Amino acid sequence: MFVHHCSACAKDQLIFPSMLSGVRTTDLGTEVTFECWCGSLQVAGAGHVLATA
């Protein structure tokens, strides 16, 4: 899991692997899409630091 600052609810949210809806690899690295606790679709990765648990 990792911490993501949501652009919709403006909070630092703890994101679990079970919340991920998509993973793709870009030139910059791995990018994941997921639904925040607030219901907003968010994207993380490609420059963000992901700490896997």
Ligand SMILES: [Zn+2]
């Ligand atoms: Zn949110």
